[in-house]
Amino acid sequence: MTTSPPKSAAHPAIEFVGVRKDYLSHGEAVPAVRSLDLAIGQGEFFSLLGPSGCGKTTTMRMVAGFEEPTAGRVMLDGRDVTGVAPNKRDVNMVFQSYALFPHLTVRQNVAFGLERKKVAKAEITRRVGEMLEIVSLTGMEKRQPREMSGGQQQRVALARALVNHPRALLLDEPLGALDLKLRQQMQIELKRIQREVGITFVYVTHDQGEALTMSDRIAVMNSGLIEQLGSPRDIYERPSTRFVAGFIGTSNLIDGRVSWADQGYAVIDKGSGERVVVPVPGTVPVGRDLEVSVRPEKIDLHRTLPSGVTGSLLSGTVTEVVYHGTSTNYTVATSDGTDLVVFDQNAHDAEDVASRGERVFLTWAPQHSYPIGV
């Protein structure tokens, strides 16, 4: 299917150049987006991820044209669209509330944008039919939005935007109103549709799982700034700031002072044979304070002191055991007072499970941990 518009690959689909956005609230300028320089590539599935109020919606609305930046420029396909009205911008948006026109049928809703562009009747019929097929709504053309389920309305909203072949599709927490099962189904669906139509998707969400599953790249935002920009794997495995480490998944953060460093490794000695070994770029000075992040699923839990450990080793007391079916989650209080979370796959026998109050040993390979902000 070749439904994607011809694109000039020379330019990013969307570009923010020194963008700032302040809202006026009671005569006072409140910053929503502080400083944004970002290029989103053609055909990319790009997610803006961050907690509520961090400026995701504002960022997206500046692309759609519903908000104008206080400073800086927004470019679409290399063209400066700052100050251009929303109805003159070649992007389309899927609203969180869907914003379907309640008085129109599914077909009329989807045809709305094409009719505004004065596309020929036959062409409209063809494209609407094709799009409804892509979103699996064939046969529902004559229904009104209120006669459809939330998931179906969601698909109508998607079709209504995509049928126009926009330069980019903007989705503001589009799955927020759906229940978990439907949401997971739609995540896969959305990814499939995006591949099929080849249009740039900008996806706003506060759900890290959603962003990690679907995106080519993610920008993690916090109070109006991008904290980290990278692939889902980058962001998950190598969070570059404390905020990202805490926001994405469950992260363990261990503080300590570098005892000695060598050949791209730093070691934090915790005494009595316990230590944290972490890879570092270049060299770090001995005595420097370091914050190390390690994911719960990377840690191995032992009920007896393992021998021949070359990586990190810590001991502690189990304070919490939560059974999750496929895995068991432990919380372990280490001797230096840090609480570490460990996910253990339930592959072995039930006798192997440590119980609350038990003394355990934690190990992980150096390459599974990262220093924050180094």
Place this chain on the structure above:
Amino acid sequence: MRLRIGGDRLLHVYTWILIAWLVLPIAVMILFGFNDPQGRYNQTWQGFTLKWYGEVFALEALTDALVVSLLVAVATALIAGALGTGIGYALGRWQFRGAGALNLLMFAAIASPELVMGSSLLSLFVSLGAPLGPVSITIAHVMFSVSFVAVVVRARVVTLDRSLEEAAADLGASGWTTFWKVIFPIILPAILSGVMLAFALSIDDFVITNFTAGTTQTFPLWIWGSTRVGLPPQVNVMGTMIFAGGVLLAVLSNVRSRPRRKTA
């Protein structure tokens, strides 16, 4: 909570009293349209007849008055409907300078006694040298009914999801197109309620019409003039017809606004 015991019975009785209260005068009006009175006074039941329905337009002056009333009411409904929709939409949609004053003015127009409004309108028309007749009546009727339309429309507009307008703009619609293709169809039921309200207010208005009519006779003015000499049964017949028209409209709009059943 103690009140709940027997509350159901009480509610039933209360409902029926209320219905009787509302319906009884109308029932009497309808009934006496079928009466066959011997003298001038159609006040005691003297026998059933359908002849007034056959001769409903026999009294020329009464028929003329009814036509004037209907024309004025239709014109009022249309003009007040258009103006009220504009005002109501503006008030519901934007915050602009003077919005507060406009709100106050509308409330004043609704709340002020008809006697005051009628007499001041009369002196206005007289001082402007404007002739009194159907036109002056219509102007007066639009004046007092436009606020009702505006209030009804505004109430609907403030509950509109703002993202509908953004969605329309996002899909390439200009402000004008957005209004006519999206906003207007959605608020149309409210507009129609407002228009019907304006029609109803206009067709039976007496006080303000009495001040602004000059020598023109409207349906209510004619009835008032005839009460001393006895009302002909045609008045009941016409009243019944207006009532039936109103019921029909109400039923129709009820059916229209009921959501369609899901088609499996």
